[in-house]
Amino acid sequence: MDFIVKKHDNVLTELRKDIHHISGQIQSNETELPFVYKDYSNTIKVAFKNINYFESNSGNSHSSILNTVNKQKRQLNYNLRDIEKMDNRFFRAHRSYLVNLRQIDYVDPRKRIVYFHNGEECSVSKLHIRHLLKLVNTI
Template sequence: MLKVFIMEDDVQQLTELKSITEQIITKLDLSDSLVLTFDSTTDLAHALPKPGPENVYILDLQINYNKRAGLQLGQLIRQSDPDATIIFITVHDELLYTAYKYRVQALDFISKDQDNIYQELLKDFRLLTHRQQQQQANVFTYKSYKKDPRFYRVHRSYLVNPHTVKNVDFYSRQIVFYNGLTCPVSRRKARDFFELVRQLKHPQDENLPKQKRK
């Protein structure tokens, strides 16, 4: 089930975004999903759910004439909900680069000036659901598989099969799978898990003599 949180301070646009999102949910057969709307950043900040990859935030970039309010809200969300999906709806395309400085890691920036919000959001939701479906083949909840020796706990919520891992990105603290999908890894687990993956890929390295320091 997806939980979609829409933030837009214009009531008419908020209603339109909710309608578009509900149409997409129906089209993709995601009928068990929940859509909540907010016209205040404070209200949304107080209503942040339990963190999880099922959370989707659709945020207006400019709120109450503040062009960076959406970025600031996105930064707050990212800090408390690192696995969530964030999508910005904006007329300020020039702030795209600024978003990287905020480390929001948004999935998309959709321009209000174009009459394609439905199509763009549909594309994003299709990508999101596809990622979740594919990720289930590689990532499993800790409670369900904690006794299975094939899997390694990399995060408080996830176990991963190390044989399906291509790389560990320390900068973003993400595990990258061979199929292109990613999974979060905790800072405490990252280096040990990287060493495990390295040993699986290059077991012969363990038998090599260590070089002496000159």
């Protein structure tokens, strides 16, 4: 988006271009598909932008825990491998974590920790740190 110069002859044309650009950005944010999963007989939708990461459940290898941006936790009856198959928008940062790249605030490569916008954090494996840094820098 750019500023409007009052002396410009094509002010109306430039204004239309800017409005079209902004409406496209708004629509792309609103049309992002939610993460959908089944909980017994219920189908549950969670807005993708509300998910920070999934972690494996140490107490049950057949389930995982969904961590949201408002620090809520939900147990899902899916392991991380199942979630990766259901939705490819998450990145496997560690064998115990699937992260939403859009919620990452920054990555500390020395400590191998992902910090999210809401202050939460999770580990990154040595194997995945370089690839994660490349992906985060392209967003």
